[in-house]
Amino acid sequence: MALLEIRNLSVEFETVSGAFRAVDGIDISVDRGDLMAIVGESGSGKSVSMLxxxxxxxxxxTITADRMEFNGHDLRTLSGRARRKIIGRDLSMIFQEPMSSLNPCFTVGYQIRETLxxxxxxxxxxxxxxxxxxxxxxxxxxxxKRLSAFPHQMSGGMSQRAMIAMALACEPKLLIxxxxxxxxxxxxxAQILELLTDLQDRTGMALILITHDMGVVAETVKRVAVxxxxxxxxxxxxxxLFDDPHHPYTAALLSALPERSQDRFLPTIPGVVPGQFDRPQGCxxxxxxxxxxxxxxxxxxxxxxxxxxxALCHYxxxxxxxxGKEASA
Structure with a gap:
């Protein structure tokens, strides 16, 4: 049985202008000890799906899913009390911005000890x-000495390491x-990524890495969801994935890597990720x-x-x- 099993996860936000679907029918499966990355541009729903x-x-x-289970627990029906026993212990997360995620009013040591x-x-x-x-x-x-420091007294790298320490405090089964x-x-x-992979290898925890950096993906994980x-x-x-991408978006992301470029200028993907009001009817x-x-x-x-x-693609x-393009034509 998979450690984390998600089927048809969708997330909609109510706005003044109406509902906006930020996550649309995503499936994720993570086994124990797995190393997985979720990649994509900003606005692709990577962080929202994990949050x-x-x-x-x-x-x-509004969160809907056909299935959303972690370590045998149905996350759709868990009470707040039951969820709080799991989150921070068996399922933990390192947030994107440590300086705003750590509480500025308490020392780093207090926040780690509070988790324990x-x-x-x-x-x-x-x-x-x-x-x-x-x-x-x-x-x-x-x-x-560092345990007595407040977050603003530490550098960005140190704050990130402190957040990793907090996330690993209870030896989670899955780290996001x-x-x-x-x-x-x-x-x-490089030091942070090496630290995460070393800890994953040593403790056997599963790791989901959310990123838009394909270079980081190539060096760190075993499996990639785009x-x-x-x-x-x-x-x-x-x-x-790097040898033979099957979705045009994946191929476009990889072609923009400097080491793959055959020209003076890096290729780009025209346009932007569609928002609430400009979502195409088809793909x-x-x-x-x-x-x-x-x-x-x-x-x-x-x-x-x-x-x-x-690949979610006609061709x-x-x-x-x-x-299949010639046949359809």
């Missing part, structure tokens, strides 16, 4: 010892890392896709086979060429 799993979306969000107080039976002395151990584990020097290297310099990015405008458009093993990527035709613009696509990465690519 729905964590139960951290505001009251304006709520989810473990450790006494005060044991919680302090464990907090020091966690700070050392994530590579923070002089941990006893939402853009864990945002706003960090390249050296610190999201666009709230939909999952492709899922493959990382090597297969959501059709206004930006070089292979789109009248069918793409009028009819919503169905998922392709597993051999084609479940999934195979070695760079659209399949």
């Amino acid at each position: 729905a799993v964590m139960g951290l979306l505001p009251w304006t969000a 107080r709520l989810h473990t039976s450790l006494d005060r002395k044991a919680r302090q010892t464990r907090a020091i151990e966690l700070m050392e584990q994530v590579g923070i020097p002089a941990p006893e 890392a939402d853009e864990p290297t945002t706003a960090l310099d390249v050296t610190i990015q 999201q666009y405008a709230g939909q999952k458009v492709e899922e493959q093993q990382v090597e297969a 959501l990527f059709s206004p930006r896709c070089q292979f789109a035709d009248a069918r793409c613009r009028a009819v919503q696509p169905q998922k392709a086979s597993a051999e084609l990465g479940y 999934p690519l195979l070695h760079g060429e659209p399949q």
Whole structure:
């Protein structure tokens, strides 16, 4: 049985102008010890889908799913009390911006010890010892001193490490890392990613990495799900995805990598991710896709086979060429 099993997850937000669907029919399956990435542009619903799993979306969000289970628990029917026993202990998350996610009114040590107080039976002395151990584990020097620091007294990299320590405090079964290297310099990015993969390998926890950086994906995970405008458009093993992407959006993302460019200028994807008022009738990527035709613009696509990465496309690519286009014409 999968550790996390999600089927047909959708999230809608009520706005003054009407309902906006930020996540649209997403399926996710994560096994124990799995290493997975969710990639896509800003506005693709990556963070929202995981915040729905964590139960951290505001009251304006309406969450529906055919199935949403974690470690045998149905997350759709869990009470608030039961959910709080799981979140932070078995299921944990590193948020995108540490400086705004850490409470500025309390020291880093207090916030880590609070997590331990709520989810473990450790006494005060044991919680302090464990907090020091966690700070050392994530590579923070002089941990006893840093535990007394407030978030604003720490650098971005140190704050990110402190948040990782907090997320790992109870040795979760699944860790969701939402853009864990945002706003960090390249050296610190590499250190944070190496830290996460080392901890995953050592503890056996599952890891979901949310990112828009395909270079990070290539170096870190085993499996990749690509999201666009709230939909999952492709899922493959990382090597297969980079060798032969099957959705035009995935291919466009990969072609924009500097190391793949054959020209002076990097190729770009024209247009923007559709919002509430400009969503196409057919394929959501059709206004930006070089292979789109009248069918793409009028009819919503169905998922392709597993051999084609479940690509949500009328004409999934195979070695760079659209399949079935000639027959439909």
